[in-house]
Amino acid sequence: MSKCDxxxxxxxxxxIARIRYPLDDPRMRxxxxxxxxxxxxxxxxxxxxxxxxxxxxxAMGMQVYGDPRVLPNLTVWENVAALERFVxxxxxxxFYCRRAEWFxxxxxxxxxxxxxxxxxxxxxxxxxxxxxxxxxxxxxxxFGWSDIPEAQQWKTARxxxxxxxxxxxxxx
Numbered sequence: 001m002s003k004c005d006x007x008x009x010x011x012x013x014x015x016i017a018r019i020r021y022p023l024d025d026p027r028m029r030x031x032x033x034x035x036x037x038x039x040x041x042x043x044x045x046x047x048x049x050x051x052x053x054x055x056x057x058x059a060m061g062m063q064v065y066g067d068p069r070v071l072p073n074l075t076v077w078e079n080v081a082a083l084e085r086f087v088x089x090x091x092x093x094x095f096y097c098r099r100a101e102w103f104x105x106x107x108x109x110x111x112x113x114x115x116x117x118x119x120x121x122x123x124x125x126x127x128x129x130x131x132x133x134x135x136x137x138x139x140x141x142x143f144g145w146s147d148i149p150e151a152q153q154w155k156t157a158r159x160x161x162x163x164x165x166x167x168x169x170x171x172x
Contacts, residue, residue, distance in 0.1 A: 007116055007117070008116070008117035009114040009115065009116060009117060010049055010076050010077060010078055010079075010114070010115050010116075010117050010119070011076070011077045011078070011079060011080055011082075011083055011112060011113075011114060011115075012074070012075070012076050012077075012112065012113050012114070012115045012119075012121050012126070012129075013073075013074070013075055013076075013077070013083060013110060013111070013112050014072065014073065014074045014110070014111050014121075014123075014125075014126025014127070014129060014130055015072070015073050015109050015110040015111075016064060016065075016070050016071065016072050016073075016106060016109055016127075016130065017070070017071050017073075017099065017102075017103040017104075017106060017109060018067070018069050018070050018071075018103060018104045018106060019069050019070075019071060019102060019103060019104075020101075020102055020103060020104055021102075023060065027101075027102075028102055031095065031101075031102045034091075034095065035058050035060065036057060036058070037091070038091065038092050038095065039051065039053075039057070039058055041086070041090055041091065041092065042075065042086050042092070045082060045085060045086045045090070046082060046085075047077050047078040047079055047081065047082020047083070047085070048075070048077060048078075048082060048086070049075075049076040049077055049078055050075065050076045050120055051073075051074065051075040051076075052072075052073075052074040052075070052120075052121075052122075052123060052126075059071070059072050059073055059074065059123075062123055064123060064127050065127070072123060072126065072127075074121060074123060074126045076115060076119070076120065076121070080148055080150050080151050081150070083112075084151060084152075084153040085153075087153075088153040088156075089153070107134070108130065108133060108134045108144075110130075110144060110145070111126070111129045111130040111132075111133045111142050111143070111144065112142075112143050112144060112145070112147075112148070113129050113141050113142055113143065114140075114141075129141070129142045130142070
């Protein structure tokens with residue numbers, strides 16, 4: 001099948017984070033107070049398609065792995081460039097750089113995969129893809145940033161985030 005004949009595809013991403021403190025703890029306040037802001041920003045980015053949310057307007061009340069301290073996030077984007085633009089070129093990146101303040105380290109916190117345009121994955125699909133990536137490593141249907149040749153911004157941004165976190169650790 002030629003690229004012209006291929007059905008349009010989008011990029012789904014699912015990530016999880018285990019909170020260090022209850023959401024109503026003052027140490028979580030800045031994160032919690034900005035969830036709606038960051039979600040609204042995502043929805044305005046060219047290339048944003050959809051995000052999973054419950055009646056609260058976000059997914060923080062959805063439980064995965066039977067652990068209420070694990071916060072999930074599941075979104076769909078038109079392409080890698082749109083997701084990278086949101087993650088690394090908006091205020092989202094400032095919160096990403098500070099994630100160690102609010103979340104425990106997770107070995108494999110994110111999975112990406114292609115979905116047919118119009119598909120809205122359920123949380124169970126995101127968790128299944130994340131487990132597949134952890135168990136089998138990258139494949140065509142479960143991969144990370146480093147497995148996408150056209151993804152470049154994450155390399156620079158992640159290196160900067162690591163340096164920022166290392167610098168902050170040395171200062172504390």
